[in-house]
Amino acid sequence: MVNPAAAENNFEAKLKAAYLVNIAKFTTWVDAPESIHLCIFSQATIIDEVRKLNGFSDEQLRAIEVIEDPVNLQQCHMLYLDAATFDPSQSNLIQQAHGGLLTISDMRDALKNDVAIQFFVRNLKLRFAINRAVISNSEYKISSKLLRLSKQME
Amino acid sequence: MSSVIVSVSGIGGKCVKVIMNRSGRVQAIDGLMIRAFLLCWLAWMVAVAKADETSMDDLLSLSLEELLNYEVSAPTKGTTRLADAPGSVSVITYDQIRNSGANTIPELLRQIPGVHVRWNPMVQSIEIRSFGSNPFTSRVLLLIDGIPYNSWNKGGFPQHPGFDFFNLENVKHLEVIRGPGSALYGENALNGVINIVTLTGEEYRQTRFALLAGDRDTLSASVSHGSLLGEAGSLFISARTERTQLPTAFWEGKEASGEDFFIKAIYQNLQLSYYRRQDDFDGFSELIVPPDFSFSSTTEVAQKINIITASYEHTADNQAWSVKANASYADRDGTHCGGCHAVSQNEAFNGTIDHGYQKFFNAQLGWHALENHDLTMGIESRRVSSGDSFDQVIEAHIDGAVDSFTKSAVFVQDRMTLNEDKTQLVAGVRYDAQTSPSLFDAEWFPRIAVVHKALDDLTLRAGWSSAARYPSFTELYQNIRFFGAQSPAGQFAFPPTHFQPNPDLMLEKVDSLEVGLEYRFNERYQGKIDLFYNQVTDPIVLTYGAGVIGFENHPNDATIKGLEVEFRAKPSLALDAYVNWSYQNNTQQGNALDSNGMPIEFTYAPKHKINMGLQYQITDNLKTMAELSWRDRSRAPQFWSDIVFGDGLPHDVASNTLLNVRLRYRLPFELSGTHRPLTLNVYVKNMFDEKHTETLTGVDGSALGREFFVGFDYEWSH
Incomplete structure (x- = not known):
């Protein structure tokens, strides 16, 4: 069959990458890092767009450093887990996450699996939900604005 | 003045x-x-x-609240890159549908290059690279989620007499293949394929109520809902009721109404859907007949369509292979095309007539484990039936007439990747076995195409394919009065027009050569050029004799040469625009004439077609859209010239320009936070007040001119 998916562009991936930047902007880590280390696996469907974030900074964000295929999660402030390419072995990563690691995923049951922020699509618009139990025990603080927007979407 | x-x-x-x-x-x-x-x-x-910047930079400059307003339009998303498909493919995305000035699928399709949509006059005729239209059949294959939706009775679209065959609220995107598609889809995919891809509950995840009212006594209300079902399921459901009048002068004052219902449930890899559509509108009652004669027609034209479909998809964990299977049953119970004109001829036409069913099964295996090859193999089986009342429909016995047939097919396609992924070679063939009973012989439909990425932003395409259309039951066997009037003695005063079937019709075939290129100026601007050369063999034409409308394979072949140019732009996040121009030149080969002494007329196939569209986000809550569609003049059937103009000379229907404008405003009523759930839509259609002839027949088929519509949408998430 002619597969229109082959002709698709990557706007959804761009949106997700832009959301990751905004989440970084509205999160503060207790160790106040010089740059935010955004970790992602290289087979993720949004990898091309996330790579473009490497070095990005503005007045609200010092800098983003993209780390691909991290071997040690201690170096990560944010970890993105991609639903389409998720490997069950990566589940361990969520369990092993340290208190300062903000996990984000577009998996449907992400929140139930202790991911901090879940992306989902509603009316073909990208939305996010926040796992308040996870963030209450974390070493980062998510702004009230992000929490409010999340609540509106739930 | x-x-x-x-x-x-x-x-x-x-x-x-x-x-x-x-x-x-x-x-x-x-x-x-x-x-x-x-x-x-x-x-x-x-x-x-x-003023170009990359889209990523644009997105990064936006606030999170602004980002929340963007639609992902999965899976074809945003401005689609068309070049990667090995043919002339257009996709109308979810965003483009929701932001269009169109309320129906045909209105949307009109904006695609090479596509011509008009009223003929009872139904909308949708043609792609047409070499002449025939109101009783279609040369375009219509699919819903990959399942054939063409009328199994007459081969044409099923909206006869329906006036709006599928609710746009259900549609995620539309895919249009311009050019033959028989190598994958078999018969009917002669000039093109239209696939309506529907939403899932997971993608929708909201409830929306929509109301539309306006000219032609139009009133429409619909409700749509999408939600998740448990851990691995989703549900989409919609219902609509509508009433209006058809948009040509002949139908003014006659009510058309319809209801439809669609439900789609997904659990893990299994998908089930059910679609129900019913149409009902006033019949012909005011045609002029001699004094003391009565025009006898049905007073109600109606149909009911049911389609139930099950689909299964699975991909191996290691991505080495995938399977997909579809099974579908559809039936239609409705007034017959000819019967609605001539109820006096046969009592049975006064009521609805069972017009049969379609059983469809398709399964395909994708094999992705071979390096540089992506192999697809499939089987398909389809049974079509003209229905239980076939004898009534054909009226007179025709030797060898069959009311149903079964056809099986196998197909294989390989997409080879060459030259360090810069070149893709697509080769495929489909074999359609002889039908059972043996109405049609076995056929081969080959295809070969190459897509070469010459530069990062330049893609070249070339392809050759072959396709065929099988004559419909209507063309083969429908033997019926088209128009009847009775004298007081109860006799037919004149049976001037009478469908004369032709059980000896052969398949009409096309061999198509296409070349094309796409150039991306940057992520925001892309242009596309397609050239095609179609060689048509044994074209089926309408013949208009003395009191008879017949069907026959014209003794001449034909060539259709054309060019389509598209340019799409998204110069800023607030602005989307496109322009496209299509040119085609139809010529016949040979000087032979049909049985009524006519060459091929190439009716309603304009040489030039231009479309333009613009969407502009004026403020966060106010958006405007404009769509312009211009059609060159085109040839009308000479037969009708004699009746309409009394001269029997060739006449054209005039060129016309349709400009539709829409304004969308989210009213300042907030459900929670910044979300505005209530939207006002104002439509002005046919702004230039064109009253051109859509179709030349014995009744007034002119457009009604400028129209206004107002709609409200209320949506809430859950």
Whole structure:
């Protein structure tokens, strides 16, 4: 069959990458890092767009450093887990996450699996939900604005 | 009458002069205006192209609240890159549908290059690279989620007498293949394929209530809902009721109403859907007949369609292979096309008639484990039936007539990746076995195509394929009066038009050669050019004799040569625009004439077609859209000239320009936080007040002119 998916562009991936930047902007880590280390696996469907974030900074964000295929999660402030390419072995990563690691995923049951922020699509618009139990025990603080927007979407 | 000249301004200066009379109606539209408008548009496109930045940069400059307003339009998303498909494929995305000035699928399709949509006059005719239209059949295959939806009775679209065959609220995107598609889809995919892809509950995840009212006594209400079901399921459901009048002068004052219902449930890899559509509208009752004669027609034209489909998809964990299977049952119970004109001829036509069913099964295996090869193999089986009342429909016995057949097919396609992924070679063939009973012989439909990425932003395509259309039951066997009037004695005063079937019809075939290129100026601007050369063999034409409308394979073959140019732009996050132009030249090969002494007429196939569209987000809550569609004049059937003009000479239907404008405003009523759930939509259709002839027949098939509609949407998430 002619597969229109082959002709698709990557706007959804761009949106997700832009959301990751905004989440970084509205999160503060207790160790106040010089740059935010955004970790992602290289087979993720949004990898091309996330790579473009490497070095990005503005007045609200010092800098983003993209780390691909991290071997040690201690170096990560944010970890993105991609639903389409998720490997069950990566589940361990969520369990092993340290208190300062903000996990984000577009998996449907992400929140139930202790991911901090879940992306989902509603009316073909990208939305996010926040796992308040996870963030209450974390070493980062998510702004009230992000929490409010999340609540509106739930 | 005095006139005023109104300058229509585009960005960058005044571009177009429109001559209007004092009442505000457009008085003069000429080709120069269209050309000027086009040139102006292109000039503006070039100007704004200089302001390019990458889309990612744009998104990063937005606030999170602004980002929340963008739609992902999965899976075809945003401005689609068409070049990667090995043919002339257009996709109308979810965003484009929701932001369009169109309320129906045919209105949307009109904006695609090479596509021509008109009323003929009872139904909308949708043609792609057409070499002549036939109201009783279609040369375009219509699919819903990959399942054939063409009328199994007459081979044409099922909206006879339906006036809006699928609710746009259900649609995620539309895919249109311009050119033959038989190598994958089999018969009927002669000139193109239209696939309606529906939403899932997971993608929708909201409830929306929509109301539309306006001219032609139009009133429509629909509700749609999408939600998740447990851990691995989703549900989409919609229902609509509507009433209106068909948009040509002949139908003014006659009510058309319809209801439809669609449900789609997904659990893990299994998908089930059910679609129900029913139409009902006033029949013919006011045709002029001699004094003391009565025109006998059905007073109600109706149909009910049911389609139930099950689909299964699975991909191996290691991605080495995938399977997909579809099974579908559909039936239609409705008034027959000919019967609705001539109820007096047969009592059975007064009620609805069972018009049969379609059983469809398709399974395909994708094998992805071979390096540089992506192999697809499939089988398909389809049974179509003209229905239990076949004997009534054909009226007279025809030797060898069959009311149903079964056809099986196998197909294989390999997509080879060569030259370090820069080149893709697609080769495929489909074999359709002889039908059972043996109505049609076995056929082979080959296809070969190559897509080469010459530069990062330049993609070249070339392809050759072969396709065929099988004659429909209507063309083969329908033997019925088209028009009847009775004298007081109860006799037919004149049976002037009478469908004369032709059980000896052969398949009409096309061999198509296509070349094309796509160039991405950057992520925001892309252009596309397609050229095609179609060789048509044994074209089936309508023949108009003395009191008889017949069908036959014309003794001449035909060539259709054409060019389609598209340009799409998204110069800023607030602005989307496109322009496309199609040209085609139809010529017959040979000087033979059909049985009524006519060459191939190539009816309703305009040489030039131009479309333009613009969407502009004025403020966060206010958006405007404009869509312009211009069609060159085209040839009308000479038969009707004698009746309408009394001269029997060839006549054209005039060129026409349709401009539709929509304004969308999210009303300042907040459900929670910043979300505005209530939207006001104002539509002005046919702004230039064109009253052109859509189809030349013995009744008034002219357009009704400018129309206004107002709608409200209320949506809430859950």
